[in-house]
Amino acid sequence: xxxxxxxVALPTPLRRCFDYLVxxxxxxxxxxxxxxxxxFGRRQLIGLVVSAxxxxxxxxxxxxxxxxxxxxxxxxxxxxxxxxxWAAEYYQYPVGEVVAAALPAPLREGRPALGRxxxxxxxxxxxxxxLALLPARAHRQRALLSALAAAxxxxxxxxxxxFDAAVLRKALEQQWVEERDAVAxxxxxxxxxxxxxxxxxxxxxxxSAPPGFSVSLLEGVTGSGKTELxxxxxxQTLLAGRQVLVLVPEIGLTPQLSARFAExxxxxVASFHSGMTEVERNDAWLAVAARRVQVLVGTxxxxxxxxxxxxLVVVDEEHDxxxxxxxxxxxxxxxxxxxRAKECAAxxxxxxxxxxxxxxxxxxxxxxxxxxxxxxxxGRAPPPAQLIDLNVYPTRHGLTExxxxxxxxxxxxxxxxxxxxxxRGYAPTLLCExxxxxxxxxxxxxxxxLHRARGRLVCHHCGHEELPPRVCPSCGGAxxxxxxxxxxxxxxxxxxxxxxxxxxRFDAERLRGGDKLERLLDExxxxxxxxxxxTQMLAKGHDFPALSLVGVVNADQALFSAxxxxxxxxxxxxxxxxxxxxxxxxxxxxxxxxxQTREPQNPQLRLLLGAGYGALAERxxxxxxxxxxxxxxxxxxxxxxxxxxxxxxxxxxGxxxxxxAMLDGASEVQLLGPAPAPMERREGRYRAxxxxxxSRRAPLHRLLPGWLDQLEALPAxxxxxxxxxxxxxxxx
DNA sequence: AGCACGCCGACT
DNA sequence: GTCGGCGTGCTC
Numbered sequence: 001x002x003x004x005x006x007x008v009a010l011p012t013p014l015r016r017c018f019d020y021l022v023x024x025x026x027x028x029x030x031x032x033x034x035x036x037x038x039x040f041g042r043r044q045l046i047g048l049v050v051s052a053x054x055x056x057x058x059x060x061x062x063x064x065x066x067x068x069x070x071x072x073x074x075x076x077x078x079x080x081x082x083x084x085x086w087a088a089e090y091y092q093y094p095v096g097e098v099v100a101a102a103l104p105a106p107l108r109e110g111r112p113a114l115g116r117x118x119x120x121x122x123x124x125x126x127x128x129x130x131l132a133l134l135p136a137r138a139h140r141q142r143a144l145l146s147a148l149a150a151a152x153x154x155x156x157x158x159x160x161x162x163f164d165a166a167v168l169r170k171a172l173e174q175q176w177v178e179e180r181d182a183v184a185x186x187x188x189x190x191x192x193x194x195x196x197x198x199x200x201x202x203x204x205x206x207x208s209a210p211p212g213f214s215v216s217l218l219e220g221v222t223g224s225g226k227t228e229l230x231x232x233x234x235x236q237t238l239l240a241g242r243q244v245l246v247l248v249p250e251i252g253l254t255p256q257l258s259a260r261f262a263e264x265x266x267x268x269v270a271s272f273h274s275g276m277t278e279v280e281r282n283d284a285w286l287a288v289a290a291r292r293v294q295v296l297v298g299t300x301x302x303x304x305x306x307x308x309x310x311x312l313v314v315v316d317e318e319h320d321x322x323x324x325x326x327x328x329x330x331x332x333x334x335x336x337x338x339x340r341a342k343e344c345a346a347x348x349x350x351x352x353x354x355x356x357x358x359x360x361x362x363x364x365x366x367x368x369x370x371x372x373x374x375x376x377x378x379g380r381a382p383p384p385a386q387l388i389d390l391n392v393y394p395t396r397h398g399l400t401e402x403x404x405x406x407x408x409x410x411x412x413x414x415x416x417x418x419x420x421x422x423x424r425g426y427a428p429t430l431l432c433e434x435x436x437x438x439x440x441x442x443x444x445x446x447x448x449x450l451h452r453a454r455g456r457l458v459c460h461h462c463g464h465e466e467l468p469p470r471v472c473p474s475c476g477g478a479x480x481x482x483x484x485x486x487x488x489x490x491x492x493x494x495x496x497x498x499x500x501x502x503x504x505r506f507d508a509e510r511l512r513g514g515d516k517l518e519r520l521l522d523e524x525x526x527x528x529x530x531x532x533x534x535t536q537m538l539a540k541g542h543d544f545p546a547l548s549l550v551g552v553v554n555a556d557q558a559l560f561s562a563x564x565x566x567x568x569x570x571x572x573x574x575x576x577x578x579x580x581x582x583x584x585x586x587x588x589x590x591x592x593x594x595x596q597t598r599e600p601q602n603p604q605l606r607l608l609l610g611a612g613y614g615a616l617a618e619r620x621x622x623x624x625x626x627x628x629x630x631x632x633x634x635x636x637x638x639x640x641x642x643x644x645x646x647x648x649x650x651x652x653x654g655x656x657x658x659x660x661a662m663l664d665g666a667s668e669v670q671l672l673g674p675a676p677a678p679m680e681r682r683e684g685r686y687r688a689x690x691x692x693x694x695s696r697r698a699p700l701h702r703l704l705p706g707w708l709d710q711l712e713a714l715p716a717x718x719x720x721x722x723x724x725x726x727x728x729x730x731x732x
Numbered sequence: 733a734g735c736a737c738g739c740c741g742a743c744t
Numbered sequence: 745g746t747c748g749g750c751g752t753g754c755t756c
Binding site (some may be wrong): 740 | 746749752
């Protein structure tokens, strides 16, 4: 007997879809991309139709019928669904969970696909009169009305107004405030600033890409004005009636960039990131599908926004590791963005001052167009970096005399100083002077970091906290010494050394919650802060016009790391930090970059400082080719964690044997391990991994589906946590 | 993942 | 005698 069936993706960890009977009257209502409610076991679930209804022989199976269709039309165009299905296959992750990651929560849970629209609020004549007559205690109404007296409030799709809902409701009721049409105007609203000669050249090079799909790597030093080029390309795309996706690596960078886009393009712009509420994200998502929004600025997950006609994809700071999701569905947003662009015949631009080796390799092979922007807008070359040898100069609280002297010099000349140290807390180790005991975390193979102001020892791997012991728990010795330094200690040392100068610390601990980062950055720009101490969050994207000295307290951690990407990352980080200095014309003092190191002869460090990131990248690419590592080879990592190391090892050995049985001896796929993770125990669990390596993707990816089916059937697989990471960027 | 079914220990 | 532990099996 022939049956009408549709395949439905459901939110379960099963790596397959499920077929449902199509009642005859619903046959026309079930195109791919609509949501349905279906019975699944004893539950009712919301799922997504992923195939057109098809005729099939029953084969005796009792299929269940679709219970309900939620959408009159597909939620998103076919290329969106294609991206979702492709990602599920490529990352070998359950389709239903990929769909769940690609849909905002309200849609996932079956809420109707109705979004709130972009709005514009304006002050009425009555409102203007009311503003003069408001009683003094009505300060919240006053704030609202005076803000609107200055300018209409333009709210993007899904954006909160920033005013209390009750206050807004009252003002609308009183007709002090009215809703006006929020017009999404194509083209620029505010005039674009003129381009430098170098920018003009780069823009011309970008624009000379053939119509349709193309990828350009825009390699532009910090301060060279890449953002203005994105804006120009976006304007052109909008005038052609197509939409724009701009990806940024982290939420902290969205306000700046979306503000610049909104300033230029008005209501056509929306943001999308994890700091928004689910409802806000839902509104933005739906507005993109309905073409009420033309430009979306967002983090990783914005790559799944349902563009109706995507014409331009920008991936800013494309080298940034935040684009790779590090748990669950481990996708790389940059890679998916390129796939997306290809399917939509859109132009893709990868922007960075320090491109990933992957992207450089593609540029070198001609697969990407390589556009360089080597001149800063200011015309000033980035300052040269100099090394301070920690074997020669003693330190106090991590700082050498030459570095402190440089800080004095720049402060006297009215410049700002940035001290970079990629470690939070006061000191990474608490050491007993007598027996050399160090404070360990009871859940991890790691030392506890001393946070002195909080009076706590904190493990940065699991979050465990303890009170520091008074005496050594091992020998009873009374002299426990903080060894090494973190941001807090550097901050203290600088406060003591430069009393009367304002020192501010920038790290996750200090800036937790709210808009503290934004507020502090404003104070930096207003020159109220003279010395900045911080972690890598200071290296990313922010503009400090008056900054003239960058000091790197210690560059050495990465030089000893086991991770094969450590030196690439160090090169990117040092280049990005150094790029914060001397960006603006009004920089009061020639800029300087000083790097403290115990390894001044390190060849990679010298190459970076002498010949720049590009030269280091060339060297690293050659090394990767030699070792068969990315981008010259391809990796898949199977991780496992269990209460005891033997359980993890037994599972991974089983996995290895299955893979060996599936591969013939001559296969290009190499298996490495199983081996314990670099940190064997973390959060109380033992971790190990099995690495698959191949010079070509095809044989590796051919292996995966069948291998995973067998892995899931392994009895050991049920008793521990394991996951597959395709194209891993960290080896645990 | 959920959610059932199923077969062994300490409690009203 | 039952409530409940988590092993194992299935979900169109």
